[in-house]
Amino acid sequence: MTGDEKKQLLQFLDLASDFLGTGYRGEREEYHIDDDRPRDVAGSDSLEAIAEEVRACQACKLCQGRHQAVPGEGVSQPLVMVIGEGPGADEDSTGRPFVGRAGQLLDKMLAAINLDRNTNCFIANVVKCRPPNNRDPEQDEIAACAPFLQRQLALLKPRAILTVGRVPTQALLGTAEGISRLRGRFFEYQGIHLLPTYHPSALLRDEGLKRPAWEDLKQLRAFLNSPDNNSPGNNSGNIGGVGSNRGALSAENTKPSEEQN
Numbered sequence: 289m290t291g292d293e294k295k296q297l298l299q300f301l302d303l304a305s306d307f308l309g310t311g312y313r314g315e316r317e318e319y320h321i322d323d324d325r326p327r328d329v330a331g332s333d334s335l336e337a338i339a340e341e342v343r344a345c346q347a348c349k350l351c352q353g354r355h356q357a358v359p360g361e362g363v364s365q366p367l368v369m370v371i372g373e374g375p376g377a378d379e380d381s382t383g384r385p386f387v388g389r390a391g392q393l394l395d396k397m398l399a400a401i402n403l404d405r406n407t408n409c410f411i412a413n414v415v416k417c418r419p420p421n422n423r424d425p426e427q428d429e430i431a432a433c434a435p436f437l438q439r440q441l442a443l444l445k446p447r448a449i450l451t452v453g454r455v456p457t458q459a460l461l462g463t464a465e466g467i468s469r470l471r472g473r474f475f476e477y478q479g480i481h482l483l484p485t486y487h488p489s490a491l492l493r494d495e496g497l498k499r500p501a502w503e504d505l506k507q508l509r510a511f512l513n514s515p516d517n518n519s520p521g522n523n524s525g526n527i528g529g530v531g532s533n534r535g536a537l538s539a540e541n542t543k544p545s546e547e548q549n
């Protein structure tokens with residue numbers, strides 16, 4: 289029920305009460321009633337507004353050690369949103385995502401399947417400020433930062449999400465399963481196909497992971513090429529699942545594991 293509808297109903301009940309009681313209309317204070325319906329946040333939101341808020345944000349302790357927050361970058365109507373864990377030293381000093389060695393490798397990986405942050409991708413992280421000494425973001429930090437990612441997703445509406453590494457994959461899917469078991473399988477996140485793969489820094493540490501990562505990227509390209517998936521919002525296809533938490537950006541179950549990033 290909208291606020292106006294509630295107000296009209298209350299005014300009607302007042303009238304009925306006056307008529308049945310005193311027989312004439314009494315004086316009433318103006319009602320101030322909130323609307324039940326969720327606001328259309330995306331309708332008044334923008335990537336620039338989110339970036340401004342991120343740069344000023346002090347919602348978690350990561351703000352204390354950052355030089356620059358890293359809101360994310362890319363095109364406003366991307367085919368793919370790439371989601372990583374958090375900024376490293378290079379990103380913290382430039383304010384841009386994935387610009388260090390791992391970022392350069394990510395750019396090459398994306399280019400191999402005709403994706404590029406300047407033409408058809410948007411790249412962001414689950415936390416927008418650098419965790420000290422590149423430690424994993426903690427659950428409260430992921431939870432505090434989640435609204436920014438949600439707002440970005442609501443605006444970007446990508447056809448697919450590529451999570452790189454264990455932390456963003458577990459955070460979005462709400463699972464503690466390791467990345468080696470999750471990678472290469474499509475999941476659904478808020479109606480969007482989500483494909484996990486290894487973080488490029490893991491590939492830099494272990495050359496043996498490059499082949500499975502390449503297989504994952506080919507799967508993503510095949511999905512994007514499929515005519516069944518060419519209409520906006522059409523995300524039908526083979527989708528895996530990881531249990532009842534699927535589809536929630538959950539700060540739970542993001543325990544560190546022995547898995548590769």
Ligand code: SF4
Nearest residue numbers: 345348351416417433
């Ligand atoms: S990590 Fe996110 S929630 Fe924490 S201070 Fe930075 S922008 Fe705010």
